[in-house]
């Protein structure tokens with residue numbers, strides 16, 4: 105990835121420096137060696153080595169495994185490019201020649217692609233530094249998958265130790281026929297919160313329920329009643345998901361346990377709706393426990409997760425226009441806000457605009473074979489992020505570098 109570069113077109117880009125084979129080797133190696141949140145040592149070292157070779161001033165260990173590379177290239181705006189690096193506790197089932205070699209760990213969200221894109225873009229922009237001025241800051245973020253990696257980097261001084269950005273940019277691989285670049289101005293991803301519930305009953309012998317207060321039955325009523333929050337308490341115009349992901353209680357067939365534990369996940373797109381839903385959860389849990397006669401009030405613990413991701417409209421418009429010009433007007437479209445969540449926005453200091461877009465990656469043969477006739481139908485049928493079968497088409501490697509490079513150049517002087 106070190107050849108001379110060329111710059112052409114109204115939308116500036118750099119393509120001659122890209123070596124697809126080198127990108128693919130880099131990507132396959134990362135895919136074979138996935139690392140979980142805050143354990144991305146090998147991944148971070150690879151990224152850091154690539155940045156150093158390209159002339160960046162590299163700081164490693166920002167929030168344990170985070171990497172920050174700075175390329176100061178004269179006066180002009182400061183642009184931050186971010187890629188997340190962590191893999192997931194998923195057993196890969198793709199059967200790919202370059203499948204994970206780590207038992208039970210897989211790059212099932214495509215963060216290996218993100219790191220490869222970041223490294224490729226960093227290198228291409230460094231090679232082409234004669235054509236732009238400003239400062240480029242390249243961020244390899246640990247622990248995006250509910251790990252709090254962005255907050256940890258901010259706590260480790262991301263906002264004070266490095267040049268303050270004029271814009272923060274990032275992208276995510278997503279299912280959909282490879283070759284599209286969805287952009288959503290404004291709200292693009294939802295807020296996520298976890299809620300832990302503990303129901304305190306009275307345990308006893310399974311043959312004598314009259315001497316107990318059964319927390320399993322009470323928790324079951326809670327799970328059922330929670331299904332009415334979205335359907336009966338939230339206006340149809342709002343998008344909300346409330347999922348009970350865990351229900352734990354008991355140890356044996358003939359013992360009525362003393363407590364039950366529920367783990368909830370909430371996705372919202374509006375702070376007032378979020379507030380209202382959290383209130384409804386508290387009310388329903390308390391009400392069911394009172395109805396059952398629980399001896400002690402339940403515990404409801406809110407664990408705030410990631411906030412809404414709200415793209416700067418003007419910035420998104422500018423970058424979407426660049427991508428339209430590069431790849432064709434039909435390749436950029438808006439599929440509206442997703443219920444997924446990201447900690448990307450937490451990397452931006454207050455008031456700094458950011459933009460986050462998508463790169464579709466489903467191989468054409470997989471897409472064609474999926475049942476359904478339209479995008480919405482097919483997209484649910486092809487392996488998506490977090491699936492053990494998620495296998496992005498390597499054909500998106502070069503386009504994903506070009507989207508980042510052109511986005512950065514559209515902001516740099």
Ligand SMILES: [Zn+2]
Nearest residue numbers: 213249489490
């Ligand atoms: Zn993910």
Ligand SMILES: [Zn+2]
Nearest residue numbers: 213215248276
């Ligand atoms: Zn992800």
